[in-house]
Amino acid sequence: MSDDFEHPDDEDDPITLSPVVEEFLGDPGTPAEVFSAVVAFLVDLRENPFPHLSMPVPGRPGMHSAPLRRDLGLVEYAVNEDSDPPRIYVSRILRAD
DSSP: OOOOSOOOOGGGOSEEEOHHHHHHHHOTTSOHHHHHHHHHHHHHHHHOSSOTTOEEOTTSTTEEEEEOGGGOEEEEEEEETTSSSOEEEEEEEEEOO
16 A cells, blocks of 8 residues: 655644543544534644634633534633634633533
């Protein structure tokens, strides 16, 4: 099998996941519907750093929160709009259950 796929350099990726989020996504105990909602959110985030229903977090400049699809939880993330493209740090996922 040839490796024709070019792996993107992490430095070029505008989205960084916190260690807690990486652990959450790598946990086999994370329900499939929550995992897929988080992945869908990350896809939306790549297209727009302020996806539908995203709200600034009061008193925390640069921080935003947005609900996951199907009301499965909430994502908190920071956006550095000074860079092009904006750099995004996904800090945590709060599950609704």
